[in-house]
Amino acid sequence: EVQLVESGGGLVQPGGSLRLSCLASGFTFSDHNMNWVRQAPGKGLEWLSHISTSGSIIYYADSVKGRFTISRDNAKNSLYLQMNSLRDEDTAVYYCARAGSTWYAANFWGQGTLVTVSS
Amino acid sequence: DIQMTQSPSSLSASVGDRVTITCRASQSITKYLNWYQQKPGRAPKLLIFGATNSESGVPSRFSGSGSGTDFTLSISSLQPEDFATYYCQQTHSSPYNFGQGTRLDIK
Numbered sequence: 001e002v003q004l005v006e007s008g009g010g011l012v013q014p015g016g017s018l019r020l021s022c023l024a025s026g027f028t029f030s031d032h033n034m035n036w037v038r039q040a041p042g043k044g045l046e047w048l049s050h051i052s053t054s055g056s057i058i059y060y061a062d063s064v065k066g067r068f069t070i071s072r073d074n075a076k077n078s079l080y081l082q083m084n085s086l087r088d089e090d091t092a093v094y095y096c097a098r099a100g101s102t103w104y105a106a107n108f109w110g111q112g113t114l115v116t117v118s119s
Numbered sequence: 120d121i122q123m124t125q126s127p128s129s130l131s132a133s134v135g136d137r138v139t140i141t142c143r144a145s146q147s148i149t150k151y152l153n154w155y156q157q158k159p160g161r162a163p164k165l166l167i168f169g170a171t172n173s174e175s176g177v178p179s180r181f182s183g184s185g186s187g188t189d190f191t192l193s194i195s196s197l198q199p200e201d202f203a204t205y206y207c208q209q210t211h212s213s214p215y216n217f218g219q220g221t222r223l224d225i226k
Contacts, residue, residue: 035215037163044206044218044219044220045155045157045163045217045220046217047215047216047217050213050215059213059214059215060214061214062120095162095163102169103151103153103168103169104151104210104215105165105168105169105174105208105210106153106155106163106165106208107165107168109162109163109164110162111162112162
């Protein structure tokens with residue numbers, strides 16, 4: 001069974017840092033591009049970042065560029081999102097998602113982890 | 120950046136109705152257009168990828184069409200479980216922006 005399990009969310013003060021993890025199982029993690037997507041309370045989906053299978057190709061949304069860093073460890077079947085200089089507007093549920101190899105659609109999603117940025 | 124605009128933003132319909140949701144890209148994305156369904160408190164689910172390809176397990180009443188800048192998601196005969204929010208997303212070039220969503224509720 002394919003599973004993506006996010007962890008690392010929680011309450012953090014503005015300006016603080018947090019590292020999200022996503023543990024993959026049930027498929028060959030190293031064969032798949034991966035993404036992070038977030039959803040602020042009551043709002044739509046916002047794509048944040050993409051990483052290729054080897055980690056050699058990385059993209060970011062402008063809203064997080066320079067503050068967030070995506071990475072992966074294929075030996076540990078894990079995806080990460082290091083989030084620095086957090087702002088109130090970063091409060092959201094953060095999803096990791098597996099991407100297809102041709103059209104890059106997010107074909108499997110984790111259950112999400114809530115990040116709350118507040119003083 | 121490529122902007123994605125969905126219409127309508129919300130839609131009321133009845134079980135058995137045929138509904139169409141449109142998504143327009145600010146520049147050509149060929150067929151790099153995906154559709155997702157999201158129910159409250161749940162992660163999104165992929166319905167259509169590459170504009171016209173149905174994800175495995177998705178009911179045949181869901182279909183996608185279009186290329187270039189204009190795309191549609193059609194649901195041929197609404198079922199009770201189809202009332203949800205639908206998003207398009209382009210994966211032609213970074214940033215892989217989503218549309219703002221279309222909320223489909225029961226009339």
